[in-house]
Amino acid sequence: MLELADKTYNKGKANKLLRLLAEKYPDKQAVYEKLVYLQSRLSLPKGSEHFMSDLHGEYESFFHILNNCSGIIHEKVDYVFGDRLTAEEKAEFCTLIYYPKEKIEQVTASHQNTPEWYRRNLAQLLELSQVMSYKYPASRVNGFIPDRYASVIFELMNTHPTVDSAQRVYYNRLLSTIVQIDSGADFIEAFTVLIKRLAVDRLHIVGDFYDRGNRPDAILNLLMEYPSVDIQWGNHDVLWMGAALGSEVCIAGVVRNSLRYNNTDVLERGYGISLRSLSTFASRLYPDENPIKAAERAMTIIMFKLEGQLIRRNPDFQMDSRLLLDKIDFRVSAVTLGDGKRYELENAYFPTIDENAKDPYLLTEKEQEVVADLKSYFVESLMLKRHVDYLYQKGSLYTRFNGNLLFHGCVPMNEDGSLRTIRYGGQEYKGRQWFDFCENMARKAWLHGEETAKDFMYFLWCGRLSPVSGREFKTFERAMIADESTWAEPSDPYFHFIDEASVCEKILVEFHLEPKRGHIINGHVPVKVRKGETPVKAGGKAIIIDGGFCKAYHKKTGISGFTLISNSRGLRLLEHQKIPDVREALRENRDIESVSETVELQSYRTTVGDADEGRAIKEEISDLYKLLLAYQNGLLK
Ligand SMILES: O=P(O)(O)OC[C@H]1O[C@](O)(COP(=O)(O)O)[C@@H](O)[C@@H]1O
Numbered sequence: 001m002l003e004l005a006d007k008t009y010n011k012g013k014a015n016k017l018l019r020l021l022a023e024k025y026p027d028k029q030a031v032y033e034k035l036v037y038l039q040s041r042l043s044l045p046k047g048s049e050h051f052m053s054d055l056h057g058e059y060e061s062f063f064h065i066l067n068n069c070s071g072i073i074h075e076k077v078d079y080v081f082g083d084r085l086t087a088e089e090k091a092e093f094c095t096l097i098y099y100p101k102e103k104i105e106q107v108t109a110s111h112q113n114t115p116e117w118y119r120r121n122l123a124q125l126l127e128l129s130q131v132m133s134y135k136y137p138a139s140r141v142n143g144f145i146p147d148r149y150a151s152v153i154f155e156l157m158n159t160h161p162t163v164d165s166a167q168r169v170y171y172n173r174l175l176s177t178i179v180q181i182d183s184g185a186d187f188i189e190a191f192t193v194l195i196k197r198l199a200v201d202r203l204h205i206v207g208d209f210y211d212r213g214n215r216p217d218a219i220l221n222l223l224m225e226y227p228s229v230d231i232q233w234g235n236h237d238v239l240w241m242g243a244a245l246g247s248e249v250c251i252a253g254v255v256r257n258s259l260r261y262n263n264t265d266v267l268e269r270g271y272g273i274s275l276r277s278l279s280t281f282a283s284r285l286y287p288d289e290n291p292i293k294a295a296e297r298a299m300t301i302i303m304f305k306l307e308g309q310l311i312r313r314n315p316d317f318q319m320d321s322r323l324l325l326d327k328i329d330f331r332v333s334a335v336t337l338g339d340g341k342r343y344e345l346e347n348a349y350f351p352t353i354d355e356n357a358k359d360p361y362l363l364t365e366k367e368q369e370v371v372a373d374l375k376s377y378f379v380e381s382l383m384l385k386r387h388v389d390y391l392y393q394k395g396s397l398y399t400r401f402n403g404n405l406l407f408h409g410c411v412p413m414n415e416d417g418s419l420r421t422i423r424y425g426g427q428e429y430k431g432r433q434w435f436d437f438c439e440n441m442a443r444k445a446w447l448h449g450e451e452t453a454k455d456f457m458y459f460l461w462c463g464r465l466s467p468v469s470g471r472e473f474k475t476f477e478r479a480m481i482a483d484e485s486t487w488a489e490p491s492d493p494y495f496h497f498i499d500e501a502s503v504c505e506k507i508l509v510e511f512h513l514e515p516k517r518g519h520i521i522n523g524h525v526p527v528k529v530r531k532g533e534t535p536v537k538a539g540g541k542a543i544i545i546d547g548g549f550c551k552a553y554h555k556k557t558g559i560s561g562f563t564l565i566s567n568s569r570g571l572r573l574l575e576h577q578k579i580p581d582v583r584e585a586l587r588e589n590r591d592i593e594s595v596s597e598t599v600e601l602q603s604y605r606t607t608v609g610d611a612d613e614g615r616a617i618k619e620e621i622s623d624l625y626k627l628l629l630a631y632q633n634g635l636l637k
């Protein structure tokens, strides 16, 4: 047991820390070993980070991107094998890395799975792994290999067949034994796991998993297996989070969005939420409509009613302009908007609104029943709870990572580019404090189920002053008025100031980041590449990576999504032109077609020492030096 030489010294925090450390490093030799490891680790290049946003339920695309690491694997294969393999061979080899199980099945079915095939592919996988592991200390690489295969793969990685003939014999024996004992397929799979881990050190998802596409649940299931992720919530995510916590108005919003995009499978099959009572109710109300349209209409009115109640009990949300049900003149079927003008409504039939009632925002008894029924499903869905808990655990409203600032939407601003002050609950907030306050509210809704905090989730979804929305949503106009001039959604001045470097720098400072070094990374606004828009703002100070993974946006953006990559050399943007589905990929060895654009190229290489991880390592080093000193001067025995 360790004992302190000087009993009187056995006080104070520093001492406690040393004793704790001593449990882990019980002698000088253990400290030496760790110090050498940490010191050298600081000098390695920093790992690569991949950023994506606005996945909007597009599982297939996400699955492929995760498997091919946004195209990085193909680039590495090109780099390592150059002219030694033909383009077809490389494509085939890449497909094996992306989908090892399926590719092996295919090869087996066509009887090409000879021992030679296994040996060749294993040798190639090994070579690729060796080159890609240069950024990591050996012990870390070892940690990336699935456990059961780690010792053999580690051994293979450390043989040098070109250096010595005995080594060559040993290497050949290792490979042929793997194949002989029929474990080739397992080892191939283990290698592909390792390669994918080596390619992406950290994944950031800048919001909007939900809505539009049909498998957000599958995306989250996949991500939950992924080792190193952080999430910045998007407005669609917050709406679903509020719904899972039982906010009725959020539930109405979620159900309506799902109906609008024909995505009810996510609710019914993904989360076990039945829409039966809503469908029955809606088809009685609107017998001539198709069932989905009828349900959407019924839900839209329920949502406007619940939203109206929410706006009235929360004047601080400043959403009064959205109170429009009471501005309808039912006799002539028109509504008077904030501009004082009357607009004709597309549809004059409102069976759930009593035209003579004082309050059009009250739910009918039947509507209440439908909402109560839906709510019971939302709060009882275990799968939804799992996903929302995960979003809370891995996610936040903003993240600071290696000097960059990540958030989905905007920092509310004034017309002159200064930070906008927002009053809420008698207090004033702006900039980072407003983000912190909003995040706190979202967490209160989760941890304490507070009703105001749950209302706040709806505000975050669509409020003009919400950092994840930043727009005045015109849901009423878009749903009820034919005149499209009423549909435009005024948005925060942030969205044009983001193109000014000085404003970006001011925001970075506001979030305690270095203005010259950092970048702002956002999603939320689809970048219309087709119309010549670029995701790179303010000469690279800010990057908006909403490239439309979602099929509904492909026409608008003209591409299929972006991945931003930050590696030790700088920042690079991949513009994905077309993402194949798995069947296509397997059948034709098809890959993502992407165009690469350099956003920032550094003349130096960022090391682990320069990254956030380096800061933690340096602290550990300094503690270890203290421990070493304590051993050396006899303070610790
Ligand atoms: O965060 P996103 O993806 O921009 O989604 C929010 C937007 O979607 C909308 O609800 C429009 O949806 P619709 O296209 O279904 O009418 C807008 O009102 C809002 O600005």
Ligand SMILES: [Mn+2]
Residues within 6 Å of the ligand: 208, 234, 235, 236, 408, 468, 523, 524, 525
């Ligand atoms: Mn969004």
